[in-house]
Amino acid sequence: MSGRLDPELLRILVCPKCKGELNVRLGDDGAEAFLDCQACALGYPVEDGIPVMLIEEAKPLSASASAGGDS
Amino acid sequence: MSERPGPRPRLFDTWSRFYNLRWFQWLTYRPVHNAVLAALRQSDSLRVLDVGCGTGLLASRIRRELHRTRVIGCDFSSGMLERAAAGSRDVAWVRGNALRLPFRTSSFEAVVSTEAFHWFPDQAAALGECFRVLTPGGRFLLGVMSPASEGMSRALRLGSRLLAEPSNWPTRRGLRAQLEDAGFKIETQQRVYRLLGGLLLPPFLTVATRPA
Numbered sequence: 001m002s003g004r005l006d007p008e009l010l011r012i013l014v015c016p017k018c019k020g021e022l023n024v025r026l027g028d029d030g031a032e033a034f035l036d037c038q039a040c041a042l043g044y045p046v047e048d049g050i051p052v053m054l055i056e057e058a059k060p061l062s063a064s065a066s067a068g069g070d071s
Numbered sequence: 072m073s074e075r076p077g078p079r080p081r082l083f084d085t086w087s088r089f090y091n092l093r094w095f096q097w098l099t100y101r102p103v104h105n106a107v108l109a110a111l112r113q114s115d116s117l118r119v120l121d122v123g124c125g126t127g128l129l130a131s132r133i134r135r136e137l138h139r140t141r142v143i144g145c146d147f148s149s150g151m152l153e154r155a156a157a158g159s160r161d162v163a164w165v166r167g168n169a170l171r172l173p174f175r176t177s178s179f180e181a182v183v184s185t186e187a188f189h190w191f192p193d194q195a196a197a198l199g200e201c202f203r204v205l206t207p208g209g210r211f212l213l214g215v216m217s218p219a220s221e222g223m224s225r226a227l228r229l230g231s232r233l234l235a236e237p238s239n240w241p242t243r244r245g246l247r248a249q250l251e252d253a254g255f256k257i258e259t260q261q262r263v264y265r266l267l268g269g270l271l272l273p274p275f276l277t278v279a280t281r282p283a
Binding site for chain 1: 152174208
């Protein structure tokens, strides 16, 4: 399974905290790994193809960026 | 901003295990789902959000029965969504909190929520979010059990706090007032008949619109 998110879903997802735009960060497998909010410096993980849009489970952007993405 | 943390996800992760049993569904949620589907059929809702979708039975059914509809199911429990995703790939599943929905303003022609509202620790915030993500003229279909009196609603609130997770089941009138405070216009409020809890806590489906 590629795990790629539905483009329609990506179009309407925003940061739950500031309702701002999200940037997709792809993982090594080419699937979405994180949805990043630059304004809040939070990365929302995508787990098994499900975006986890919970502030308390988001990773601080610097830490998650060094952990796995290829942005 | 201080926010009550809300119900413990683990309770829902455990609950999700027997949630999908057929007999359990017929006793509990199925009649409410039927009412929601009947209401959705009355107008063309191309994009539907299910808030507190649980294991996704209603969201999957909407997708199956209303072919042109695009459905997003949102729940904050990973256990519930795991089962939801195993059941249907035609619905987009998102882990999210009803008090802080991760969706753009005016994204849905319909928002549905069944048997979840009583768990929301800040119901006004949840209603505000449902209002926000609806398109002007969009409809909110809210299925929740309603006690007959304010006294009973208060007693249940206290009891639930002592026994398990704090829950708040407003009366029908209370719910209408909450919806109007959030800016909604009430369209209909109908009783849904089912066996379990039918007399003490009958479920009602309230349909409200975000004024155009």
